[in-house]
Each structure stands twice: as structure tokens, then as C-alpha cells.
Amino acid sequence: MRIVSAIVHGKFEWLLTTDRGYYRAGALAQNLGVPSSSAGIETVIEGGDAVIDALKVWQRTIEEEGIAPDESQVELTAPVPRPGKIICVGLNYRPHVQESQMQIPSSPVLFNKYLNAVIGPNAVVNPPSDAEQMDYEAELVVVIGRTASKVAESDALGYVFGYMNGNDLSDRGLQFRTGQWLLGKAADGFAPMGPYVATRDEVPDPGNLDIRCFRNARQVQGSNTREMIFSVPFLIHYISQYITLAPGDVIFTGTPEGVIVGLPEAERNWLRAGDQTEVAIEGLGSLTTRIGSNR
Numbered sequence: 001m002r003i004v005s006a007i008v009h010g011k012f013e014w015l016l017t018t019d020r021g022y023y024r025a026g027a028l029a030q031n032l033g034v035p036s037s038s039a040g041i042e043t044v045i046e047g048g049d050a051v052i053d054a055l056k057v058w059q060r061t062i063e064e065e066g067i068a069p070d071e072s073q074v075e076l077t078a079p080v081p082r083p084g085k086i087i088c089v090g091l092n093y094r095p096h097v098q099e100s101q102m103q104i105p106s107s108p109v110l111f112n113k114y115l116n117a118v119i120g121p122n123a124v125v126n127p128p129s130d131a132e133q134m135d136y137e138a139e140l141v142v143v144i145g146r147t148a149s150k151v152a153e154s155d156a157l158g159y160v161f162g163y164m165n166g167n168d169l170s171d172r173g174l175q176f177r178t179g180q181w182l183l184g185k186a187a188d189g190f191a192p193m194g195p196y197v198a199t200r201d202e203v204p205d206p207g208n209l210d211i212r213c214f215r216n217a218r219q220v221q222g223s224n225t226r227e228m229i230f231s232v233p234f235l236i237h238y239i240s241q242y243i244t245l246a247p248g249d250v251i252f253t254g255t256p257e258g259v260i261v262g263l264p265e266a267e268r269n270w271l272r273a274g275d276q277t278e279v280a281i282e283g284l285g286s287l288t289t290r291i292g293s294n295r
Helices: 027-031 041-046 048-065 094-099 153-159 232-240
Strands: 002-008 011-018 021-024 074-076 086-090 109-113 123-125 138-144 160-167 191-199 210-215 218-224 250-252 276-281 286-291
Touching: 002 021, 002 041, 011 048, 027 048, 041 048, 138 210, 138 232, 138 276, 153 160, 153 232, 160 276, 160 286, 191 286, 232 250
Parallel strands: 086 250, 123 286
Antiparallel strands: 002 011, 002 074, 002 191, 011 021, 086 109, 138 160, 138 250, 160 191, 210 218, 210 276, 276 286
16 A cells, blocks of 8 residues: 555645545544544554554455545655654665765664754755755665564564655755764755655565666766665665664665766756656655755
């Protein structure tokens, strides 16, 4: 299934989305054991396999009975609007490490973002006033579905709720101002996600997904998640040895080659106001983000 979060009639809700449109959890869904949409996507994630099974029945009923989608005005937000933790992985694609002229890491390079960075599809990002080296980073984002502590790599995918597109927006000048990356990674709006989260049954192998990024409709990144140095199962295993992951936490799994900072210095044309980026991952739709003026 594909699930979105949105503002509907002035309130946050989750909705089931299909090729036909959006479906709010009404009487039919309640009869099937699906949480009220007004309760937020957290209730769906925390409901585990029982809720996912109920959602499958609901979707099958929609398709078999030809139920029309809801006609309410929907303003999409990030699919997980308030993740408890946003953990990001740097330097996780071999060609990206090479273009960055760095060494292949022996352990995952981790950093984090915060709630202030979370935005949804079609949002406008207004960078900080001194952000002059804005860059895109197309990424597969993992949504955790169960509490995970010291998880075995072989069991790790069972702790996943689903997957979605992410853009690890970065300002390279701020990122490398000091030895810590935080300032250039965690500014307001620097964690676009969406447009929906696909439950894990729709992505049988997160290690073999085409991933692309477009800048103003021109492709600038193109790779496959099999180029990851550290796989999704290993990342969940590794992180959970030190940090207990909770339902609704998200992991940005790294970006492939093609980022602006990987170009020769004379060829670096940083993102500027009016630019549009689009992250497209196989089976996960596309996430559009617009760059606004510096604030």
C-alpha cells in the first residue's frame, strides 16, 4: 500500500493513495480495523502487521467495488510528519565516495537532522541567508515500523514499515565550515520526503532500486541502490547496536554520484532560487522540491 499524510479540512490526516486518488479512513475502514485517519500515520505504523493486513483488505475492497476516491482538497505533507529520529548516512555509494575524493568508509558515517528540516512534496525551501552552495542528494529513506535494539542483520528488514523518497539537501559551505556537518545538513527545510510511504511488501528488495535526481527536468543523478556500500539491513543492524530505533524513525541511506560538490570547482553551478529538484526512486513515485530565496 501507499500512504500519505496531508492537511484535510484544516487538520492533519493519513490517507490511502491509489492510482485513482486518495481515500480517507471512514466507516468502511473502521469496520476492518483500520485506525481513524485523524489519529495520524503514527497509529498505522505502530499497529504493525495487523493494520497492514487490514489496509490490504481495504484496498482490495476499494478495487473490487470500484469505490470512488475522496474529493476533499488535500495538501500533502511529509508522509511521516514528525519522525522521532532522523538518522542520515554519508558516503554510502562507491561512485559518490570516489567523486568526493574520499576513502571508502569502513563503518557507516552517521549524522542527523531534526524536525525543523522536515517538509513534504512540492514545498519551497528558503535557505539561510549565507547559504551559497546549495546541493541536492537523492536518497532512499527507510521508515522503521518496530522497536529495534541490537537487531541481527538477517532479521533487519522485518523491522521496516516502508520506504519513501528523500532529498538530503545540503549547503556545502556551511557543511564544511567546521569539522562537523550538522550546520549544512539540518537547516530548516533540508529534509524533504515523500510523496508517499510504500509499505515494505511493495519493495521486496531495497537493495535493487533505480534512483534518479533531476534538476529543472535534466537528470543529474542516476544509479541503483545495489551500489550502496552498506545495505539497508546492515544499516538497521549497525545503528540499532547503539541507538534504539522506534516506530516512525527514519533513515536517509545515502546518495549516489552526480552531486554538485563532486564536480570540478569551476563547473559547480549551485542550486539557486527558482530551481526545482525531483527525486525519483523505482516504485516510490517522485518528490519535487523548489528552492526559494535566501532568508
